[in-house]
Structure formats: C-alpha cells, structure tokens
Amino acid sequence: xxxxxxxxxxxxxxxxxSLREFTLSDADxxxxxxxxxxxxxxxxxxRDAYEHVDQxxxxxxxxxxxxPWYRAICAGAGAPLPVVGSISVxxxxxxxxxxxxxxxxxxxxxxxxxxxxxxxxxxxAAEAVFAAWPWLLRLEAVADVENPAxxxxxxxxxxxxxxxxxxxxxxxxxPRDMVMFSIVVDxxxxxxxxxxxxxxx
Amino acid sequence: MEQExxxxxxxxxxxxxxxxxxxxxxxxxxxxxxxxxxxxxxxDAYTSxxxxxxxxxxxxxxxPWFRAVCLxxxxxxxxxxxxxxAVSVTPTDxxxxxxxxxxxxRAHWGKGVATAAVKRxxxxxxxxxxxxxxxxxxVDVDHAAxxxxxxxxxxxxxxxxxxxxxxxxxxxxxxxxxxxxxxxxxx
Numbered sequence: 001x002x003x004x005x006x007x008x009x010x011x012x013x014x015x016x017x018s019l020r021e022f023t024l025s026d027a028d029x030x031x032x033x034x035x036x037x038x039x040x041x042x043x044x045x046x047r048d049a050y051e052h053v054d055q056x057x058x059x060x061x062x063x064x065x066x067x068p069w070y071r072a073i074c075a076g077a078g079a080p081l082p083v084v085g086s087i088s089v090x091x092x093x094x095x096x097x098x099x100x101x102x103x104x105x106x107x108x109x110x111x112x113x114x115x116x117x118x119x120x121x122x123x124x125a126a127e128a129v130f131a132a133w134p135w136l137l138r139l140e141a142v143a144d145v146e147n148p149a150x151x152x153x154x155x156x157x158x159x160x161x162x163x164x165x166x167x168x169x170x171x172x173x174x175p176r177d178m179v180m181f182s183i184v185v186d187x188x189x190x191x192x193x194x195x196x197x198x199x200x201x
Numbered sequence: 202m203e204q205e206x207x208x209x210x211x212x213x214x215x216x217x218x219x220x221x222x223x224x225x226x227x228x229x230x231x232x233x234x235x236x237x238x239x240x241x242x243x244x245d246a247y248t249s250x251x252x253x254x255x256x257x258x259x260x261x262x263x264x265p266w267f268r269a270v271c272l273x274x275x276x277x278x279x280x281x282x283x284x285x286x287a288v289s290v291t292p293t294d295x296x297x298x299x300x301x302x303x304x305x306x307r308a309h310w311g312k313g314v315a316t317a318a319v320k321r322x323x324x325x326x327x328x329x330x331x332x333x334x335x336x337x338x339x340v341d342v343d344h345a346a347x348x349x350x351x352x353x354x355x356x357x358x359x360x361x362x363x364x365x366x367x368x369x370x371x372x373x374x375x376x377x378x379x380x381x382x383x384x385x386x387x388x
Contacts, residue, residue: 101365162362164359165360166357167335168298169295169297184364193363
C-alpha cells in the first residue's frame with residue numbers, strides 16, 4: 001500500500017490485497033463460484049469443479065465458517081474490494097496433543113492470476129497466523145510438480161523449498177508428486193530459519 | 202550407535218514377519234521398555250506390562266498392518282517365533298501413502314536384521330494395502346543408523362522436513378525417505 005507523502009499525488013496504485021472472513025451472503029457464495037467452478041483452478045485441488053452456487057453456499061456454511069482459519073482474498077479496485085480467491089491455514093497434525101505445525105492452501109480466480117495476488121495473500125496469511133498462534137513453529141505448503149506458478153508464489157512469499165515427495169497426495173484419484181515448502185521459526189529466538197540446515201554426516 | 206556390519210554372503214539373517222498375539226507381551230516389553238530403542242521414537246519407553254498389553258490389544262491387533270519381526274534359528278537360544286522387534290506400515294489420510302516404522306531389540310542391531318525386516322515389510326504391504334503406492338519413513342536427521350537401514354532397503358531420500366516432529370519434547374528436523382510401488386526391488 002502506498003503512503004501519501006505531503007501534497008504529492010500518489011504514484012500508480014500498487015495492487016491492494018486484503019484478507020477478510022467469509023460471510024453467508026449470496027455475494028460471497030457467487031464469488032466463491034468464480035474459482036470453485038473453474039476447471040483451470042480446481043485442476044490442482046482434490047475437489048471437482050462445482051456446478052451450482054448451492055454447493056458453494058453449503059461449503060461456506062459447513063466447512064469455511066467453522067474452520068480454524070479461512071479467509072477470503074480481496075483484491076483489485078473499488079470499495080469494498082471484490083473477493084477473488086480464498087486462503088486457509090489448517091493447524092496440525094498434533095503430536096502427543098502438542099500443536100506446532102500448520103499447512104496453508106489457497107485458490108485464486110483465473111482472471112486474477114499473474115498479478116501477484118496469491119503471493120501477497122500467502123505472505124499476509126503467514127504473518128497473520130505466526131502472530132495469532134505463538135505455538136506455531138512450522139508452516140508448510142505443497143504444490144504439484146506440474147504447477148510451477150504455485151511453486152513460484154510460495155518461494156516469493158518466503159517459503160523454503162524442501163524437496164519433492166513422490167506420489168504424496170491423491171488428486172482426483174491419481175497419486176501426485178508434490179513439492180514441499182515451509183517457513184520455520186526458531187523456537188528459542190522466534191526468528192525465521194532462512195534456509196535448510198546443511199545435511200548431516 | 203553400532204555400525205551396520207557389511208553384508209556377507211551366507212550371513213543374511215533369516216527374518217520372518219508375523220502378526221502379533223497378546224502372548225507376545227513379555228517379549229515386547231523387553232525392547233519397548235528400553236530407552237535406547239525408543240530414543241528416536243516420538244513415544245516414551247514403556248514402564249509397565251499393563252501398558253504394553255493395552256497397546257497390543259488396542260493399537261497393534263486392530264492395526265491394518267503391524268508385524269512382529271522374528272529371527273529364524275540363529276542359535277542364540279531364542280526360538281524362531283519370539284518377536285525381536287516390530288515393523289508397521291500405517292495408511293494415512295491419503296490412500297496412496299502409508300508410513301513405515303521399525304523397532305528392533307538392541308541385541309540385534311548392526312546385523313542387517315532391520316534392513317531385512319523393512320524390505321520384507323515393504324514388499325508385503327504394497328500387496329496387502331490396496332491403493333498404497335508410496336511407503337514413506339521419517340527419520341531424525343541425527344539418527345544415522347536408521348537412515349542407513351532405509352537406504353540399504355531401497356528407500357530414496359527426498360528432503361529434510363524442518364521442525365517436523367516432536368521427539369522427547371524437542372522439535373526435530375526429519376529426513377523423509379520413500380519407496381514407490383514401481384521402484385525396482387532391492388536385492
């Protein structure tokens with residue numbers, strides 16, 4: 001976001017991306033359909049493309065609203081900013097009842113690809129959950145090996161690429177190779193670890 | 202940690218896998234209560250027979266794939282059917298992926314027993330668990346002996362997953378290894 005300085009006119013507006021909670025409104029359900037019904041977006045998701053807005057309405061009510069952390073990605077121009085995607089962070093898995101990990105996933109309507117929306121949304125989500133959850137030490141994300149755009153989003157958002165996990169996730173009935181990424185904070189200093197530790201002996 | 206002895210012709214241990222029974226509780230107690238055996242496990246060494254029995258009854262017997270590792274006639278006084286360890290292959294939320302864990306009594310470290318048990322388990326589990334195409338194992342970055350077992354058993358090292366597991370109260374980096382159903386068989 002540009003900050004006004006003195007009386008000079010603001011430079012060409014940088015892309016504004018913000019996150020907010022979803023509502024049960026018709027508008028949110030319809031916005032949801034803009035990516036949930038698009039085969040180009042759902043290609044790398046487990047779910048099949050939605051065909052009717054009632055599916056989006058039901059998903060928002062049953063899954064999104066009760067979710068620990070699910071946000072609408074708002075971007076573009078106008079007030080209020082239009083909803084162009086969604087991003088969710090799922091805590092866990094816990095070990096021995098201890099939570100320290102979470103995983104992030106996101107989807108953006110095709111019309112808004114290639115402008116940095118996802119990168120800004122992922123960065124904002126990572127900052128938000130590390131601030132909101134003091135127990136969080138590892139935030140991870142996976143991207144299909146055939147989805148280099150998503151891999152770039154995660155790298156630009158500050159995630160470290162850890163490696164390729166073969167036949168890791170079942171996508172529409174087929175096991176897919178996935179690239180694993182993470183942001184990790186040092187438990188003692190609360191500072192991010194920038195790169196992988198050197199390999200052991 | 203003991204070094205793995207190099208494999209010599211004729212010295213490959215005869216390892217068999219079988220289902221556990223409640224009667225295995227005392228043999229299991231010996232290695233499940235050994236802190237050196239459980240040092241890199243996410244769970245603590247067992248301290249009571251009742252806890253081991255409950256684990257057998259509630260976790261092991263109903264498990265989709267959990268086997269006792271037995272040695273065939275090595276002439277050390279133990280019968281061929283006594284469990285010297287355990288190997289499990291646990292399906293995850295993704296039907297194509299299962300996780301392997303292996304545990305072995307200290308007396309049998311460094312002899313190729315764990316490697317043989319893992320090879321046998323992987324071959325059997327791919328057949329027994331429908332849909333599983335990936336068997337993975339995560340190992341503490343400092344657990345060199347376990348990493349060697351997996352490498353010798355034909356697993357491929359894929360990545361270091363940072364701050365991935367909690368072991369004895371400490372968050373640890375883990376190396377993830379996998380074998381895919383279409384990988385060539387080792388040995």
